[in-house]
Amino acid sequence: MNSDKSLTPSPCIGKCGLDALDVCRGCFRTMDEILRWENMSEADRQVTVMNCKERRQQRSSAQRGR
Secondary structure (H helix, E strand, O other), rough: OOOOOOOOOOOOOOOOOOOOOOEEEOOOOEHHHHHHHOOHHHHHHHHHHHHHHHHHHHHHHHHHHH
């Protein structure tokens, strides 16, 4: 069994900057998710990536609704 936790790559795109809710404007991870990423299980990483996608969609929808 492969013990490498890098099956799910980090969603970081190198455009880091936190918004008022401590969510990265680049990858849409929370500060907690960023700090815990290296020690997350593969399942937690997959959930985090899905949450990031949802946050990105919510932000995009909110900006279109302005």
